[in-house]
Amino acid sequence: MAYSWDNRVSFVVKYLYDIDNNGYLDERDFACLALRATIIEGKGEFSFSKLQENHHIMLSLWEEIAELADFNKDLLQDGKITVEEFKQAVQQCCMGRRYEDFPQAMKMFIDSNFKMVDLNDDGVIDADEYRFNCITKFPIDDVEVVDEAFNSMLSDDDRRRGGLTLSRYEELYAQFLGNPEETSAVYLFGPLSEFFNEFES
Numbered sequence: 497m498a499y500s501w502d503n504r505v506s507f508v509v510k511y512l513y514d515i516d517n518n519g520y521l522d523e524r525d526f527a528c529l530a531l532r533a534t535i536i537e538g539k540g541e542f543s544f545s546k547l548q549e550n551h552h553i554m555l556s557l558w559e560e561i562a563e564l565a566d567f568n569k570d571l572l573q574d575g576k577i578t579v580e581e582f583k584q585a586v587q588q589c590c591m592g593r594r595y596e597d598f599p600q601a602m603k604m605f606i607d608s609n610f611k612m613v614d615l616n617d618d619g620v621i622d623a624d625e626y627r628f629n630c631i632t633k634f635p636i637d638d639v640e641v642v643d644e645a646f647n648s649m650l651s652d653d654d655r656r657r658g659g660l661t662l663s664r665y666e667e668l669y670a671q672f673l674g675n676p677e678e679t680s681a682v683y684l685f686g687p688l689s690e691f692f693n694e695f696e697s
Contacts, residue, residue, distance in 0.1 A: 521576065522575050523575060556600075560602065594667075603666075606666055606669045621659045621665065646683065651680075
């Protein structure tokens with residue numbers, strides 16, 4: 497159950513998008529994501545021009561998700577997207593699709609996310625960077641579980657390169673969201689737990 501499609505999408509909402517942890521998505525979450533991306537990419541340094549760039553990416557993503565997820569047409573009233581609405585949107589625009597076929601703003605977010613994880617800017621997410629990203633996103637009490645998840649995700653080519661390139665990250669991200677099967681992509685964000693489903697209740 498920890499790596500079911502349902503649980504994976506719940507994880508994305510809770511640990512990647514719902515920055516204020518209030519149980520739903522709104523425009524403020526994506527403004528916070530823009531600032532987070534700017535500070536992490538700058539390794540603590542703040543760049544206003546980089547913030548503007550990230551703000552454009554994140555608010556475009558919000559608008560795209562909002563348009564896809566607003567099934568009951570109440571977004572204009574409350575400005576919120578529930579977990580269930582987000583899942584329906586992901587199912588509609590990502591299920592069974594490759595990265596190239598994802599909505600443009602989502603692709604921009606995925607590429608931006610890669611940059612945040614690739615701390616040394618060498619174009620490869622290695623074991624240390626993966627470990628750091630996992631441990632700062634959700635509670636983990638055993639580093640070996642994280643390392644096992646990383647190794648389980650790698651192909652032979654990934655091992656030769658020492659980790660994930662951007663194109664490989666894009667491919668795995670698309671599988672994480674768009675493939676109902678439990679492939680090696682389920683480890684993209686670390687060792688998931690079933691408790692992510694508690695977010696829905």
